[in-house]
Amino acid sequence: MLKPSQFKQSSKAVVEWIDHYLNQVGEYPVKSQLEPGQVYRQIPPKAPDKGEEMDLILEDLDRIIIPGITHWQHPNFHAYFPANNSVESVLGEFITSAIGAQCMIWETSPAAAELEQRMMEWLRDAMALPSQFEGVIQDSASSASLTALLTAREVSTNFRSNDEGVPANLRVYCSRETHSSIEKGLGICGVGRNNLVKIPVDGQMAMQVPALRAAIKSDLAAGKKPMAVVACIGTTGTLAVDPLEEIARVCREHRIWLHVDAAYAGSALLLPEYAWMAKGMEHADSLVFNPHKWMFTNFDCSVYFIRQADLLIRTFEILPEYLKTSTRGRVNDYRDWGVPLGRRFRALKLWLVLRSFGLEGLRKKLRNHIELTLSFALALEAHPDIEIIHKAFLNFVGFRLHPKGIDNEEQLNRLNASFLDLINKRGKLFLSHTKTDGAMLIRVVIGQTYVEKADVDRSLKEILDVAKLITESC
Numbered sequence: 288m289l290k291p292s293q294f295k296q297s298s299k300a301v302v303e304w305i306d307h308y309l310n311q312v313g314e315y316p317v318k319s320q321l322e323p324g325q326v327y328r329q330i331p332p333k334a335p336d337k338g339e340e341m342d343l344i345l346e347d348l349d350r351i352i353i354p355g356i357t358h359w360q361h362p363n364f365h366a367y368f369p370a371n372n373s374v375e376s377v378l379g380e381f382i383t384s385a386i387g388a389q390c391m392i393w394e395t396s397p398a399a400a401e402l403e404q405r406m407m408e409w410l411r412d413a414m415a416l417p418s419q420f421e422g423v424i425q426d427s428a429s430s431a432s433l434t435a436l437l438t439a440r441e442v443s444t445n446f447r448s449n450d451e452g453v454p455a456n457l458r459v460y461c462s463r464e465t466h467s468s469i470e471k472g473l474g475i476c477g478v479g480r481n482n483l484v485k486i487p488v489d490g491q492m493a494m495q496v497p498a499l500r501a502a503i504k505s506d507l508a509a510g511k512k513p514m515a516v517v518a519c520i521g522t523t524g525t526l527a528v529d530p531l532e533e534i535a536r537v538c539r540e541h542r543i544w545l546h547v548d549a550a551y552a553g554s555a556l557l558l559p560e561y562a563w564m565a566k567g568m569e570h571a572d573s574l575v576f577n578p579h580k581w582m583f584t585n586f587d588c589s590v591y592f593i594r595q596a597d598l599l600i601r602t603f604e605i606l607p608e609y610l611k612t613s614t615r616g617r618v619n620d621y622r623d624w625g626v627p628l629g630r631r632f633r634a635l636k637l638w639l640v641l642r643s644f645g646l647e648g649l650r651k652k653l654r655n656h657i658e659l660t661l662s663f664a665l666a667l668e669a670h671p672d673i674e675i676i677h678k679a680f681l682n683f684v685g686f687r688l689h690p691k692g693i694d695n696e697e698q699l700n701r702l703n704a705s706f707l708d709l710i711n712k713r714g715k716l717f718l719s720h721t722k723t724d725g726a727m728l729i730r731v732v733i734g735q736t737y738v739e740k741a742d743v744d745r746s747l748k749e750i751l752d753v754a755k756l757i758t759e760s761c
C-alpha cells in the first residue's frame with residue numbers, strides 16, 4: 288500500500304506510461320483482437336491477500352489489459368462517434384482524482400459548484416444558446432435525456448406523478464432515427480416504451496413534421512396526453528438534423544416539452560457556420576450535448592441545459608435532514624439537478640480544456656476534422672466500386688461497397704458485412720455500420736483529437752485495399 292509521501296516517486300512510472308500511450312497509441316491495432324474470456328481468464332479468481340508491487344501491476348497492465356483495449360484515441364478510430372480526450376483533459380482528470388471531492392452540494396466544495404455554473408455559461412454563450420438556459424454536467428446523454436423526460440412528465444402531470452405514480456395516457460414523440468436512450472428513458476420513468484411514437488423521416492433522415500402533427504392530433508382525439516417531443520441535432524446513425532424551428536412551432540401550439548438531443552453534433556454549434564442547426568432553439572425547453580464525444584474532454588462529461596431550472600429542481604429535490612444547509616436557495620446544489628446524489632468534479636477538466644484550447648483552438652480543431660472528412664469523402668467517391676450513401680456532413684460520411692453488376696440489396700448487405708469484418712480484423716482502422724431503409728452502410732467518423740491528413744490517407748488506402756480483395760473474390 289502506498290502512502291502520499293510515495294506519490295511523486297511511484298507516479299513517475301505512470302506518467303511515463305501515459306506519455307508513451309498518448310504518443311504511441313497509433314501503433315496498436317485499433318480494435319482489440321481478443322476473443323471473449325481471454326482477459327478474464329488471466330485475472331486471478333481471488334483478490335491478493337498481500338499487497339503487490341506497483342511495477343508488477345504495471346507490467347500486467349501492458350500484458351493483460353492493453354491487448355483487450357479498443358483504442359478510442361487511435362487516429363484511425365473511425366467507428367460509432369468520437370469519444371476523444373486531450374492532454375488537457377487527462378491532466379484535469381489527474382487533478383480531479385487527487386482532490387477526490389464529492390460535489391453533491393455547494394457546501395461539499397463551493398469551487399466545484401461555482402466553476403460548473405461558470406463553465407455552463409461559457410459554453411452556452413460560445414454555442415449561442417438562449418441566455419435563459421442554465422446548465423449542469425451529467426454523466427451521460429442518456430442520463431440527461433432521462434432527466435428531461437422526468438421533468439417533462441412532472442410538468443405535464445402538474446407535479447403529481449412523483450408522488451402518485453404515472454398516468455397511462457402520456458405520449459412522447461421522436462423520429463425513428465432518434466437514439467435508443469429515449470426509449471430506454473421512457474421505460475425507466477414509467478411512461479412506458481409503448482408510449483413512444485416514432486415519427487417517419489425524410490430522405491435526409493430528418494423528422495417529417497406533418498407526420499408529427501398528425502400523430503399528435505390522433506393521440507389527442509384518442510384522449511392521450513402529449514408530454515414531450517425529442518428533436519435531434521445530429522442523429523447517431525447518420526448525423527441527421529431535425530427541423531427544429533418547425534418542431535418547436537408544433538410544441539408551442541400544443542404546449543409540449545421540447546427536448547433537443549445534440550449529444551454528438553452539439554459541438555458544431557461552436558461554429559457560427561452551423562448555427563442554422565439551432566434555429567428555433569429559443570423555444571426549446573432542454574438540450575443535451577456531450578463534450579465527451581467531440582469536444583476533446585474525456586468521458587464522462589455530458590452537458591444538460593434547461594430553460595427553467597426551477598422545474599428541474601422541483602422534479603428532483605428531496606431534502607433529508609443531513610443535507611440541509613444554510614446556503615440553500617442562494618447557491619446551486621447540483622444534487623437537485625439530476626438523478627444521482629454523489630457527483631464528480633467534472634467541471635475541472637472542462638475548465639482546463641476551454642482555457643488551454645481557447646474557443647479559437649476548439650473551432651480550429653472542429654473545422655480541421657470537417658475538412659479532413661470532406662476530402663476523405665471526395666477521394667472515396669472517386670472510386671468506381673464505392674457508393675456514397677450519406678454525403679459528408681460534419682465529421683461523418685456513410686458509404687458502401689457496390690461493385691458493378693451486383694444490385695441485389697441482400698447480396699450487397701452480405702458483401703458489405705464481410706467487407707467491414709475484414710477491415711476491422713486487419714486492425715489498421717476501426718469502422719462501424721448502420722442500416723438505412725434496409726441498406727447496410729459503413730460509417731466513417733473522423734474525430735480523434737490529434738488525427739492528421741496522413742492518418743486519414745492511411746485509412747483510405749486500407750479501405751480501398753480491402754475493397755479490392757473483396758471485389759476480386761466476388
Ligand code: PLP
Binds near residue numbers: 368427466
Ligand atoms: N444521443 C445521441 C445522438 C448519441 O449519438 C448518443 C451516443 O451514442 C447518445 C445520445 C447516448 O450518449 P451517452 O453515451 O452519453 O449516454
